[in-house]
Amino acid sequence: MLTIRFDELGLTEGNRVLDVGAGFGRHVYECARRGARAVALDYAADEVAETRNTLGAMVAAGEISPDSSPGVLRGDATRLPFADGTFDVVITSEVLEHIIDDTAAIAEMARVLRPGGRFAASVPARLPETINWRLSDEYHAPAAVGGHVRIYSRVELAAKLRAAGLEVTGGHRTHALHSPYWWLRCAVGPNNDDHPLVRRYRRLLEHEIINQPRSLALVERALAPVLGKSQVFYATRSGA
Numbered sequence: 001m002l003t004i005r006f007d008e009l010g011l012t013e014g015n016r017v018l019d020v021g022a023g024f025g026r027h028v029y030e031c032a033r034r035g036a037r038a039v040a041l042d043y044a045a046d047e048v049a050e051t052r053n054t055l056g057a058m059v060a061a062g063e064i065s066p067d068s069s070p071g072v073l074r075g076d077a078t079r080l081p082f083a084d085g086t087f088d089v090v091i092t093s094e095v096l097e098h099i100i101d102d103t104a105a106i107a108e109m110a111r112v113l114r115p116g117g118r119f120a121a122s123v124p125a126r127l128p129e130t131i132n133w134r135l136s137d138e139y140h141a142p143a144a145v146g147g148h149v150r151i152y153s154r155v156e157l158a159a160k161l162r163a164a165g166l167e168v169t170g171g172h173r174t175h176a177l178h179s180p181y182w183w184l185r186c187a188v189g190p191n192n193d194d195h196p197l198v199r200r201y202r203r204l205l206e207h208e209i210i211n212q213p214r215s216l217a218l219v220e221r222a223l224a225p226v227l228g229k230s231q232v233f234y235a236t237r238s239g240a
Contacts, residue, residue, distance in 0.1 A: 003093045016086065023042060025054060032070055041073055055072065078108060079108065090117065090119050090120075094124070096157070124152070129229075179228070181205060
């Protein structure tokens with residue numbers, strides 16, 4: 001399930017891409033399929049290991065070529081181990097809300113992006129996220145270790161991107177069907193995965209992701225501008 005629209009980034013074969021906070025690699029897999037030269041960076045050792053294993057399996061199965069298989073490494077978003085202007089595209093999805101010093105992380109991402117390079121970031125949208133926080137203190141920091149430390153408004157994040165030398169060029173909301181799922185989870189307890197309503201809704205989301213039925217796609221498209229759980233920003237590094 002992709003949050004970022006790669007067509008908005010103009011991603012082409014051979015582009016150098018950095019995914020900061022890549023998690024289990026959902027976006028770098030798409031980069032590899034498009035022939036980009038991607039690097040997946042994450043702070044969590046278990047997610048780094050699993051992404052490496054999945055990419056190896058994709059190469060073995062012929063889904064991606066060995067030449068486009070992303071590099072995977074563990075690292076800190078506030079101290080990226082790359083030279084200035086290394087990448088054509090930098091993406092970060094559902095990561096900045098976890099980082100205490102988010103301005104340092106954004107500055108680092110802008111630094112390693114070449115002038116004229118493209119940038120994309122997604123964070124939880126303000127309305128759905130505010131409801132989650134009000135429903136459960138266990139959903140966010142400090143009760144949730146490593147959890148969300150802030151709720152962004154569009155104005156706030158856009159201002160932080162501009163301060164780092166990134167010109168915001170567009171954006172959208174997505175994953176509307178995920179907002180009620182998380183409201184439900186927060187209402188019954190974020191860690192109560194076995195609640196029958198949670199299990200039933202999770203099956204609906206799995207059906208949406210795997211089978212992509214047209215009916216749910218239409219519902220998602222209609223609701224995304226209002227209920228989309230993720231707010232996505234697209235930007236260009238100034239100085240081209």
